[in-house]
Amino acid sequence: MNVTRKPVHSPSALYLEPLSLVGMDRWLDNCFGQARDQISPHKLPRIFFRADDVAIPDTNILRLMRLFQTYRIPLALAVIPAWMTPDRWTAFQEMDRNSPDLWMWHTHGWRHVNHEPDGKKQEFGPSRMTDMLTSDLENGLKRLARILSDRLTRVFTPPWNRCDDRTMSHLKRLGYVAISRYRNSLPTVPPGIVDIPVNVDLHTRREPIPLDGWHALGLELLQGLVSGQCGVMIHHTRMDDAAFVFLDRLLSRVNKSDWLRPVHLYPPIQFSE
Ligand SMILES: [Zn+2]
Known part of the structure; x- marks a missing residue:
């Protein structure tokens, strides 16, 4: 098994023409201001x-974690099991031990490999033989449980945010408590599994024109906030300096907004120091 792979991706177009700091603050003022006007004061x-x-x-991942540490905002880390090794975990452990209350480590598939010959990418999709699919699911959980021990939370984020109904049907048997995909994903979750979708995509956006990207991102963030539960998806492998600056401003805004409640992905309780 090759555990040394490292993906190389370019940032989404919006970060190639980033907003100025003033423009970014105006963008956040606009988005957060509209959200605050639309939400009920009784349901923050x-x-x-x-x-x-x-x-x-x-x-990049260590820079990302330091940013969340600075603002004391929790972060769910979706770990690719086949890529994690005891040595790599040791390298994460200093950060983990410094702020254990901030991090929620959970599984992100098995090898993050696409098995679908056509259509959307999936590691746990309809083209897999059932026994191969379930053994990958089990291998992912077992490997991370062995390496991360009690720091692993039994939440499943499928690669590319999608998986089929056979995968769903095995989650509870394996001891999973929740799944996180993109909003409005199918299939629906079975009883006993909590569905915790994200609805904002910061770094894998496809709009080719930067201004379109900023506009679409603003709408996602606004809709997520107004919906009452805003889940923000991060891809550190695609982050450049501009993406880090924007995330810094976003986290600072979240930190200062007393009408917003930063929570863990799971369990979704308010984070307090
Ligand atoms: Zn992924």
Whole structure:
């Protein structure tokens, strides 16, 4: 098994033409102001953050974790089991021990490999033989449980945010308590599994024109906040300096907004120091 792979991705177009700091603050004023005007004061929205494709303790993931540490905002880390090794976990452990209350480590598939010959990418999709699919599911959980021990939470984030109904039907048997995909994903979750979708995509956006990307991202964030539960998806492998600056401003805004409740992805209770 090759555990040294490292994906190389370019940032989404919006970060290639980033907003100025003043423009960014205006953008956030506009988005957060509209959200605050639309929410009920009796039901303050929750916000959580999920970082995908975690396993290699490289500069970007450590920079990302330090940013969340600075603002004391919790982060769910979706770990690719086949890429995680005891040595890599040791490298994460210093950060983990410094702020254990901030991190929620959970599984992100098995090898993050696409098995679908056509259509959307999936590791746990309809083209897999059932026994191969379930053994990958079990292998992912067992490997991370062995390496991360009691720091692992039994939440499943499928690669590319999708999996089939056979995968769903095995989650509870394996001891999973929740799944996190993109909003409005199918199939629906079976009884006993909590559905915790994300609804904001910071780094894998496809709009080719930067201004369109900023506009669409603003709408997602606004809709997520107004819906009462805003889940923000992060891909550190695609983050450049501009993406880090924007996330810094976003976390600072979340930190200062007394009408917003930063929570863990799971359990979704308010985070308090
Ligand atoms: Zn992924």
